[in-house]
Amino acid sequence: MKPGSLFDRIFGFLGQLIALNLLWIVCSLPIITAGASTTALFYCTLKLHKDGDIRVLHDFFKSFKQNFRQSTLIWILMAAAGIFIYMEKEALATMPGSMSQIFNYVIFAVYIPLVAVALYVFPTVAAFENKTMTLITNAFYFAVKHIGYALAVAVITILPMTMTLVDAKLFPVYLLIWLMFGFSLTAYADSWFMWKLFKPYFKEEEEEHHYVDTEPDQYAF
Numbered sequence: 068m069k070p071g072s073l074f075d076r077i078f079g080f081l082g083q084l085i086a087l088n089l090l091w092i093v094c095s096l097p098i099i100t101a102g103a104s105t106t107a108l109f110y111c112t113l114k115l116h117k118d119g120d121i122r123v124l125h126d127f128f129k130s131f132k133q134n135f136r137q138s139t140l141i142w143i144l145m146a147a148a149g150i151f152i153y154m155e156k157e158a159l160a161t162m163p164g165s166m167s168q169i170f171n172y173v174i175f176a177v178y179i180p181l182v183a184v185a186l187y188v189f190p191t192v193a194a195f196e197n198k199t200m201t202l203i204t205n206a207f208y209f210a211v212k213h214i215g216y217a218l219a220v221a222v223i224t225i226l227p228m229t230m231t232l233v234d235a236k237l238f239p240v241y242l243l244i245w246l247m248f249g250f251s252l253t254a255y256a257d258s259w260f261m262w263k264l265f266k267p268y269f270k271e272e273e274e275e276h277h278y279v280d281t282e283p284d285q286y287a288f
Contacts, residue, residue, distance in 0.1 A: 087251040102142025107131040110193035112258040183210035
């Protein structure tokens with residue numbers, strides 16, 4: 068098997084996915100670091116689409132450290148919003164008459180944008196440098212800019228997890244896949260759509276500012 072052959076590239080790619088998956092799981096275990104870990108994972112998968120290759124440990128921990136504070140703050144905000152919505156949903160049972168139905172619609176109207184932001188915010192933090200609220204706003208913008216992409220990302224992210232939880236017979240198989248490369252493969256698939264959305268902004272920046280990319284794995288808004 069010659070160096071650089073198709074088999075080399077396939078097994079090299081699988082090795083990168085397995086390594087990224089392990090890094091994401093280990094760095095997410097403290098829970099509070101899950102936001103920074105997810106940003107680092109998307110940084111690497113976006114870079115795979117951008118440059119075709121990564122240095123797994125170097126690139127993952129570079130993004131992990133660089134985006135730790137911002138990603139952790141966003142993670143806490145998203146978790147708090149999710150808990151609040153869950154508590155409100157549980158409280159609906161105590162509401163009289165039509166009030167329960169009205170508030171159910173209100174919660175649903177809040178839930179959809181929250182899911183959209185949750186799917187896009189960590190890739191956006193990985194790809195761009197900006198203030199936290201601006202990045203959250205941009206994440207929602209990217210989600211609604213191309214609804215087809217957003218639906219694809221939602222299906223790729225949510226459907227396999229749902230199947231894992233509801234199919235008790237195949238749960239051990241699903242669990243093995245998730246532990247080996249499931250999370251990184253999902254991020255890589257999502258990143259295909261993300262990079263298509265992000266790429267034009269990099270071109271504009273380079274043309275407008277005559278940007279010289281001295282560090283090809285560093286993104287900037």
